[in-house]
Amino acid sequence: MACSAPRPAPNDLNAFLKSLPLALALCLLGLIGGIVAHYAHFPLPYMLGSLFCVALVTGLMPRALPQNYRFPEHFRSIFIGMIGATIGAKITWDVLGQLPQVSLSMAALTLFVPLTQWLNFLIFHKIGGYDRPTAFFSGSPGGLIEAIVSGEAAGADVRVLAVQQFLRIIMVVTCLPIGLSLYYGHPVGSAAGISLNRTAVGVEHVPAVIAIAVVGLLIFRRLHIPASQLIGPLICAAIVTLSGLSVIQAPSWLISGCQVVIGTSLGTRFAGMDLKRLVKATGLSILSVGTMVAVGLAMALSIAPITGQHMDVLLISFSPGGVTEMALIALSLNANPAVVTxxxxxxxxxxxxxxGVAKRRQWFPNPADQQGPGKL
Structure with a gap:
């Protein structure tokens, strides 16, 4: 994808072009699921709706996809990059100016990540019986895409890993808004029809979003930055926004479209997943997410009196769900979504x-030495 990188081999390009029609057809199916989820007032409707729809269809009709089908990575990366650019544009000088006020909660978050990673590893390895790489990367409290990519390289069972990571996000972004809605007595988050864009954004902003996404992908992939398809555009958009060179905003329909592509690509990972395995994964996910939320709640309760921040806002900040949905919930609570973001x-x-450290230091055996899948 990079201008300065070697051009794709003809065989790779032909394979990509051959896979594109099926990918577009799957995205159309995902769009239908997203629209249904939108009108059903699901959180993150276009991502989760497309994921559920594609996973259901490919699960019921496993022959609908070619054997060992992989959604085109270069196609998906562009849309992940646009999401990264949109998030990065939320980092403004006003947000950075609040860093001293959130330094304590950031320090607590520095403890939260390795602690929950370790607890999740124990849950998936000791209780779930997963092999070490599958358990470790399944327990990642964030970085869904990077967890799957790094886990695959470390020899983890990708289907097990993908299911556990999807369930983490699904449970957090579904249960937390529902729980807070019951607590407050009114809907919160995207289920309340709230958007990150307070005003309508025109199509004239689309070229800038695409350009930032492409530039971020080109630069950061060559730098071998972890999760470069998300982090690269995010950093580039933050730089552009902070420097005042441009205002980066994405129309709601573009964000929804990106979620459809991402959700569709993730949904294809469920092909061939049987009900028994899914039930086991769901039980482990309930235990894992419950543990992470409990740790986050304990930290929020302990630092809320010191920081002066509301406990519920801190809980949202520590909940390991989707960035967009957590920001929407904060917005519905009249909290600063950029701080939560x-x-x-x-x-x-x-x-x-x-x-990235786990991958580069080779904490796990070579994939060729693995004796089998993650025992889901």
């Missing part, structure tokens, strides 16, 4: 760095 970006970056 900053916490979650820091959580993701910490997690991605930790996964």
């Amino acid at each position: 900053l916490h979650h970006l820091y959580r993701i970056i910490l997690t991605v760095v930790m996964l």
Whole structure:
């Protein structure tokens, strides 16, 4: 994808072009699921709706996809990059100016990430019986894409890993808004129809978003930055925003479209997953997410009197769910969504760095030496 990188081999390009029609057809199916989820008032409707729809169809009709089908990575990366650019644009000088006020909660978050990673590893390895790489990367409290990519390289069972990571996000972004909605007596988050964009954004902003995404992908992939397809555009957008060179905003329909592509690509990972395995993964996910939320709640309760921040806002900041949904919940509580986003970006970056260290230091055996899958 990079201009300065070697051009794709003809065989790779032909394979990509051949896989594109099926990918677009799957995205259309995902869009239908996203629209249904939107009108059903699901949180993160276009991502989760497309994920559920594609996973259901490919699960019921396993022959609908070619054997060992992989969603085109270069196609998906562009849309992940646009999400990264949109998030990075939320980092403004006003947000950075609040860093001293959130330094304690950031320090607590620095403890939260390795602690929950370790607890999750114990849950998936000791209780779930997963092999060490599958358990470690399944327990990542963030960085879904990087966890899957790094886990695959370390010899983890990708289907097990993908299911556990999907369930983490699904449970947090579904249960937390529902729980807070019951607590407050009214809907919160995207289920309340709230958007990160307070005003309508025109199509004229789209070229800038795409350009930032592409530039971030080109530069940071060559630097071998972990989760470069997300972090690269995010950093580039933050630089552009902070320097005042441009205002980076994405229309809601573009963000929804990106979520459809990402959700669709993730949904294809469920192909061939049987009900028994899914039930086991769900039980482990309930235990894992419950543990992470309990740790986050304990930290929020302990530092709330010192920081002066509301306990519920701190809980949202420590909840290992989707960045967008957590920001939407904060917005519905009249909290600064950018501050909540900053916490979650820091959580993701910490997690991605930790996964990168595990991968580069080769904490796990070579994939060729693995004796089998993750025993799901």
